[in-house]
Amino acid sequence: MIGMSFDSEIEMYNYYREYGKRKGFPVMRRSSSKGIDGMIRHVSYVCGRSGATRSKSSNPLRPQPNAKIGCNAKLGGGLEEDGKWRIRVLNIEHNHTLLTLTKSKFFRCNRSLSSYAKKKLDVNDRAGIRLSQNYQSLVIEAGGHENVTFTEKDCRNHIQKERRLRLGDEDAAALQNYFMRVQSEDNRFFFSMQVDEEGRLKNVFWAESRNKEAYKEFGDVVTFDTTYLTNKYDMPFAPFVGVNHHGHSILFGCGLISHEDVETFTWLFRTCLACMSNSTPIGIITNQDKAMKIVIAAIFPNTRHRWCLWHILKKILDKLGGYKQYRDISDMLHCAVYDSQSPAKFEEIWHRMIVEYDLGGNDWLHGLYNERHHWVPCYMKDSFWAGMSTTQRSESMNAFFDGYVNSKTVLKQFVEQYSSALKSKVQKEVEEDARCLSQQMPCVTSYEMEKQVRDVYTILKFQEFQKELTANMYCEYVNSMVCEHIVREDVKIGEFKKRIFFEVHFEKDKGEISCSCSMFQFKGILCRHAIYVMIHNDSEVLPEKYILRRWRKDVWRCHSRVKTSHELHGCTDEEKRYEKMCVRFAEVANVAARNVESSNLVLN
Structure with missing residues (x-):
């Protein structure tokens, strides 16, 4: 067979593949090299069972089947000056049993x-x-x-x-016609549809005007997750989700995509960015998808990218369950993640865990450590996250929409049902707004700061502050200097108690306070340790900078005045004209309300 000639590389490959099929072994391309003209000049094909055996499973008790056993059978060929491809190297000896023709046809290459x-x-x-x-x-x-x-x-x-x-012409046309009809009633409605080279619809993104206004208010932190919400086309549902002033999930826009790769995510994120007037979030939370990481770094270079902590930690059993001391390893890993108040402390516990339990060869842990700046809380302390560290907001949004669609829902119906679901979500926000303005939580202490927060925060966010205020009873001074204070807290974990120490920096004259737990940076709510220090330094009112507009109930938010497309479809022509005027008048009122003179002018 050495010296045999072929008209092309493909012809030579097909010959070797057919030979392998008859003899009973799989064939794969091993390598190729190009000449100075950029054309391929040499290729080699090998038995599919070549190479070293390497388990893809990190759990030694759950090995995966592997075809690699180091077979050296191969064929090599090159392009000659006469334009023919000739076999130059050949080894037909195998170190394994060859299959019959009836079985070899199941090799992937055949x-x-x-x-x-x-x-x-x-x-x-x-x-x-x-x-x-x-x-x-x-x-x-x-x-x-x-x-x-x-x-x-x-x-x-x-x-x-x-x-x-596969979205048939009728489906794609119906969807586009629906979007255009919505846009004719609301010119701020945004949609984009991407097609492939054959003109078939690949990806869709849309956002209602209410979604866009909500992003202006709450788009500082976004969670993004793709899950296979049930629909006729098995397309991943890709919502962009945030947190509103009640701490509830709020939707900014969403897409249906055909693939989860760099090209698709690039299109989706660029489209979303254009929809939101090129305003990028402070932080974004996703899963560990490599394609997503590449795209976010390119499109949102100044945005902090955080990986979903829950998705990472739920893999501990699968990745480490095979170790004899699994329980101790798991406890130490959780301690490193949750109890480390600084990167130095995290690395100290982590390295002690690796050495103590001989985990230096675990690829999963090695990869997590290299990417620690994307998921370990103490590395994220300098950014605001609105209290989110997981993508469960996105997942709960998927579950919410799941009640509106099923396996027979066509795309146009899916979008229409999306609008219905959005209206239901909006109604819950309206009801909670009304509750906050018509009801009041009782104070449980006599501290002025509790009344201060109660009067301006939504009920759910005030309850979070109230929990921190009352929990300061578990705190105690260990050491106190002029501005630096060490506070000890007794923490109960299950049936056990342990004492944790926190460093609080407080400058009363400047109204500056910070704690090593970084709860305010993470949630926008002052922690019990900071509150404890303030109270014991006779400072019972919070500085204004620690009352975030984001959680207030007494501010006017534009998105709350915008109708959903579901509401607009049911309006009469008179109601539609009224809605358009309200939107324009709202813009005027927003400007006029800045001072008394302009406000009176508009009112008159």
Whole structure:
């Protein structure tokens, strides 16, 4: 076989692949090299069982099957001056058992879906025929399984891919017409649709005017997560979610996407950024997706990117459960994450854990440590996170919409139902606003700061402050200097109690206070340690800088005056004209309210 010539590299590969299929081994491309002209001049193909065995599982008690056993069989060829490709290197000796032809056809390199098979799968899937029946019809048509060049799993993968991309002309047109109709009634409604090279719809993003106004108010911190919300096309639902003044989830916009890769996320994030007038958030929380990390760094270079802490810590059992001292390792890992008030303390506990339990070879822990600035709380202390460290806001939003759609929901209906769900979400916010303005929480102490916060904060946020205020009874001075104070807190964890020490810096004359727990930076609520120091220094009123506009109930917020598209559809022409005037008048009122003179002028 050495010296055999072929017209192209592909022809040489196909020859070796067919040879491998008959002999019973898989074939894969190992390497290639280019000449100075940039053209490929040399390639090598090897047995698919070449290379060293390496388990992909980090749990030694749950190994995964691996085909690699170091087989040295290979074929190498190069491009000659006459334009022919010739075999130069050949080794036909294998170190493993070769399969029969009836089994070797299941190697990945030998499986393929013909254009005809793909077309028939698509047609039958559109007709609602189940996958097992769809596959069986192709088997029967081919005259039996021995004549089929693909598996049922290949068919399933193809159908899932096509469902994400497949939006028929009627679906795409109906969706676009719906968006345009909404936009004609509300010119601030935003939508964007991306198509592939064949003109099929790939990705969609939209945001109602209320969503955009809410982003102006609460878009400093955003959570983003893609989960497969049930819909006819199996497309990931991608909502951008934040937290409103009640601490409830609020939607800024969302998309339906065909893939979860760099190209798709780039389009989605750029589109969202354009929708929000190029205003970037202070922080964004996502899962550990590598493609998302690359895109966020490129599009939001000044935004702090945080990984969902819950998603990371829930993997501990899977990644470390095989270790004999798993329980002790888990406790120490949680201690490093939650009890470290500084990066230095985290690294001290972490390194002690690695050495004590001989974890230096654990790739998962090594990767987490290298990326610690993306997920460990003490590295995030200098940024505001509105009390969020996980993407569960996004997940709860998915669960909320799940009650409005099902497996038969077509895309246009999905968007319409989205609007209905949004209206329900808005109604809950309106009800909570009314409760805050018509009801008042009783104070449980005589401190003026409690009344101060109660009078301006929403009920739920006041309750968070009240919890910190009453919990200062568990705090006690350990050491106190002019501006630096050491406070000890007795903390109960389960059945156990432990004492934790916090450093509080307080300058009464300047109205400056900070604590090593960094709760104010994280949640926007002063911690019990800071409150304890203020009270014991005869400072019973909070400085104005520690009363955040974000949690106040007594401010006018533009998004609360904007109707959803669901409400606009049900309006009469007179009501629509009224709505348009209200929006324009609101802009005037926003400017006029800045001083008494302009306010009286407009009123007159």
